[in-house]
Amino acid sequence: MEEVENKQVILKGYVDILPNESDMEIKVSKIKLKAPKGSGAFLVKNLYLSCDPYMRGRMRKIQAANYLFLPFVPGQALEGFGVSKVIDSDNPDFKPGDLLSGFTGWEEYSLIHKTEQLRKIQAEDVPLSYHVGLLGMPGFTAYAGFFEICSPKKGEYVFVSAASGAVGQLVGQLAKLHGCYVVGSAGTNQKVDLLKNKLGFDEAFNYKEEPDLDAALKRYFSQGIDIYFDNVGGDMLDAALPNMRIHGRIAVCGAASQLGLSMPQGIHNLFNLISKSVKMEGFVQHNYLHLYPRFLEHVIGYYKQGKIVYIEDMHEGLESAPAAFVGLFSGKNVGKQVIRVASE
Amino acid sequence: MEEVENKQVILKGYVDILPNESDMEIKVSKIKLKAPKGSGAFLVKNLYLSCDPYMRGRMRKIQAANYLFLPFVPGQALEGFGVSKVIDSDNPDFKPGDLLSGFTGWEEYSLIHKTEQLRKIQAEDVPLSYHVGLLGMPGFTAYAGFFEICSPKKGEYVFVSAASGAVGQLVGQLAKLHGCYVVGSAGTNQKVDLLKNKLGFDEAFNYKEEPDLDAALKRYFSQGIDIYFDNVGGDMLDAALPNMRIHGRIAVCGAASQLGLSMPQGIHNLFNLISKSVKMEGFVQHNYLHLYPRFLEHVIGYYKQGKIVYIEDMHEGLESAPAAFVGLFSGKNVGKQVIRVASE
Secondary structure, rough: OOEEEEEEEEEEOOOOOOOOOEEEEEEEEEEEEEOOOOOOOOEEEEEEEEOOOOOHHHHOOOOOOOOOOOOOOOOEEOOEEEEEEEEEEOOOOOOOOOOEEEEEEOOOEEEEEEEEOOEEEOOOOHHHHHOOOOOOHHHHHHHHHHHEEEOOOOOEEEEEOOOOOHHHHHHHHHHOOOOOEEEEEOHHHHHHHHHHOOOOOOEEEEHHHHOOHHHHHHOOOOOOOEEEEEOOOOOHHHHHHHEOOOOOOOEEEOHHHHOOOOOOOEOOOOHOOOEEEOOOEEHHHHHHHHHHHHHHHHHHHHOOOOOOOOOEEEOOOOHHHHHHHHHHHHOOOOOOOEEOOOOO | OOOOEEEEEEEOOOOOOOOOOOHHEEEEEEEEOOOOOOOOOOEEEEEEOOOOHHHHHHOOOOOOOOOOOOOOOOOEEEEEEEEEEEEEEEOOOOOOOOOEEEEEEEEEEEEOOOOOOEOOOOOOOHOOOOOOOOOHHHHHHHHHHHHHOOOOOOOOOOEOOOOOOOOOOHHHHHHHEEEEEEEEEOOOOHHHHHHHHHOOOOOOEEEOOOHHHHHHHHHHHHHHOOEEEOOOOOOHHHHHHHHEEEEEEEEEOOOEEEEOOOOOOOOOOOHHHHHHEEEEEEEOOHHHHHHHHHHHHHHHHHHOOOOOOEEEEEEOOOOHHHHHHHHHHHOOOEEEEEEEEEOO
């Protein structure tokens, strides 16, 4: 069996705080496009790879206790969510031509042994790449966080930070479909424009142009905030706390503002949790996997009815992956960051 | 009708941060021991007055939004929870000899117009003063916070700060009765001794003798903490966060450590809420008043069976009230701080 070239994105060494492009390198190795007999494995061609902030955690040597994933291995290809097509298989459950969504390598071809976290993609009128975004982990994070943690009611006031990101854009649209008033924050005027004119947010603002975040929130939420979907932590969280309404809920989904700091900023306004009887809850989508089928049904339905859109930032070619990934941490991506490795 | 002397504790002026004894004064006024005809009011003799940390908030001119109570009025007597006996009444629902628990003045006699928040005390084998402690607001705070916010399960690991205080001592005992492992922190060795030898905590420690709170928590919770009942905020909260277990719950009940600061300390470890899927929820007992009858039944039952004890710090005479109240904020009280104004 002939070997072909297999381009890979390799982790060169562990990262301290934020990743740089120089922490990764493109390497070309060889691979047989064949699943070894008796291995139970199968060989896939990777079509789309997802750049997700959580991957930074796997680039660090020391992991937080209870973290879901092990660190990456320096010298080997990164791993992440992707969309792939089966080329050859020694596993009766996966046949050549099957399209899969789930964990794969940051490389052109991967030999897959672990099948637990893979889903077969059924033919639907949805772009394939959406299976790592709208219909993948970020979309499901939005769905589970909004409905399970925030318990939204029609007419409530909802604030979403990093609102044009992979998660935030769906939170805002789900909130609008649920009958809420929704305001988003983002870090460029282009993103603010998308929030207001493409994603249907009631209002949006560029937090980098607000000298006083508390004043900005009071401007958009004169009645206060019922639900804060927090993707950033830090100053925005501290500003949101005094603006929460009684029985408000804060879904703690991410702390994008804190990732570049060696020590997280202090949050000073937690006493508002008591006086307003506010619930603040962290979560990972993994806890809610039993809701995944319902999520897919709902969101695919909304998408087909034209009630939901999804903005992707699509980079072409595996070579673009390190820069695309690094760009996540300075907000360079506009929408969900995806790498197109190969055409379908 | 003859007038008698009525000793009162007067607020002299608004307080900035923490109250001092000099912010209050003892004044003697005159009162007729008679409820005016047609007033619907009734006159009570105050027997016990409760010193509660929340009262500090009413001594400040500027109130947090949504706070339950209005500020006190300088020049007038303080108000708070108390146990009183009706002496004369123009209200058919309240008769001389009735014993009441609820809001009254910090004075020997009070003319009561508002009856909504008063409860008649039924004759039970429970000390009268317990109606402002074990069976009053602090006890109910412990009950509602532990069962409604913390959703405890048998065998779980529970940490209580300010554990010998009015609320903490009942949280720990309820947790033990529920089959949990319970550790408390307090600020003197005398309190630690009470926690271990009188209140039945599994372990207790003096936080003032711990140079490293994280290490102290790891010593007592090698498996991590399922439930943290937080009465203090600040450094202890920051130390508890990384020690929480997956799906842990933090009931945010008070921030005793922060009351003397003009700006609350920053909390740095909130990212643990995400990685451990932890819920942190503030509450006030007022939200759960529908559970009060069940609470009374349960706790009176436990008390009569000898399964619960309650430690009071009883000061004698209204003159002792300012010092007793001020002492709350440096942890001088050992157990629930009560003032005995008159013998029953």
